[in-house]
Amino acid sequence: MKKETPSHPVKIALLQTRCGECTRSNLQNTLSLAEKAAQQGAKIICTDELFKSQYFCQSEDHANFALAESIPGPSTEAFAAIAKQYEVVIIASLFEKRASGLYHNTAAILDADGSLLGIYRKMHIPDDPLFYEKFYFTPGDTGFKVWETRYGKIGVLICWDQWYPEAARLTALQGAEILFYPTAIGWHPSEKEKYGVNQHNAWETIQRSHAVANGCYVAAINRVGKETPVGGDGIEFWGQSFVAGTSGQILAKASVDSEEILFADLDLGSVNVTRTHWPFFRDRRIDAYGQIVRRFID
């Protein structure tokens, strides 16, 4: 392959954490991991989803709205300080209080000068047993977005968004070179033996496919640990944060049960190389996709 594209190296870091009961400790822990990642050369750093608390959506409890905060707010300020000091981009997943009675599952994107570059509000909201997110989060109204950060053009999508090829496509069509997916997903312990392997494989496969379809990088950041904030069996978060290359290949993968910083060395020039050799964008039948905005074609 001729060297038709200049290299554009960038190291990224995914903060895969174990979330305890104290939100202050969780925040402190993730800030400290972000600092460590920056010290080790990462230029774009992403947290897992809603890392500040245990996964409170296991029940519908009005008291949990007290966990939300404004954006910008104390957490974005704390990350901004690190972003500015180390000149790194940070993506922080937070529970946003937008107004009384109006909350979102939101990612804040801090550029390498510490400025708040923008926010993305989770567009697809799940609701399943022990994942009662529709009670807490209003579906996002930001639409799908990209940001030209100091180190590359990135898109951010959140957890349930990962199952929707439309979300990845619309973000890539705006030029995203890396799609970040802060995530909180795990097994119901009673289902793990029978369905666990298929569930995890489906999750990894669909996200790798976004890299394939769009010729871009994908980074999925998940938490670890078993959490039982309302008793019962709780959820066993399956970790295994990973980075997929521009052909969907796994470049780096974290463990199933340990807190860790997952680093990956990317070359954003690969986006151009891959799309030149696998020119899927060239042949899209945009004249024939109109019905995709229908709920069902019946």
Next chain:
Amino acid sequence: MKKETPSHPVKIALLQTRCGECTRSNLQNTLSLAEKAAQQGAKIICTDELFKSQYFCQSEDHANFALAESIPGPSTEAFAAIAKQYEVVIIASLFEKRASGLYHNTAAILDADGSLLGIYRKMHIPDDPLFYEKFYFTPGDTGFKVWETRYGKIGVLICWDQWYPEAARLTALQGAEILFYPTAIGWHPSEKEKYGVNQHNAWETIQRSHAVANGCYVAAINRVGKETPVGGDGIEFWGQSFVAGTSGQILAKASVDSEEILFADLDLGSVNVTRTHWPFFRDRRIDAYGQIVRRFID
């Protein structure tokens, strides 16, 4: 899991062939494999892409247009006889001559009474070194389609279509329970060592992801063998036809280099079970997908 959905078993067969230089022999061979598959209980049978000849798109040669035929025509009649005799559904991938100077890469769908249920014309046409399809095939004007066959509701897409989540989605939104992908894909021998694993994995991953995103079955039918119709290194077709379940798991997979009939026992009831438990269709943000009909969002 409660038994909320009645079972709907159906055995399918994928005809993975090695294509020789004689089109008459290739047709005879595939007809004979279809008959054997029917005798062994398959109810829906699908050929690989353009099985009647070696992959002629390795060069741009006007003489190759003589390989095309009308639909309905002699090949569909031959398959119709088997479909009727054994009461099976057959999907046959053919080079269609629609009019002088107007050709398509087309799949014919024969129902279990031998009637021609419909056709699908490949919508996405590739063009890469040794895959000069844009010279031969006008992009399809059928749009994405489904058919209510005697044994289940199926959609058919062809090869390059497999890289487009939009195609799978639009077919599934019409109710397809199985997506069939007749295919002719392989390695450039000179690239195989360096890129071969990634290329094959990308191909398998993107198709498994269509099963995941849509909670349906996916069947990919590829050919085997090295073909050098215009000399040079040719193409080494990588076989490995497979069937993915409604969570994207591999249910059956053929070899990399042998002609074979790949059978799989499906339960179309799984579509309902999977979509009930992983309700991705419920949460699509159809209000936010409109821009997907744009070439690029710039």
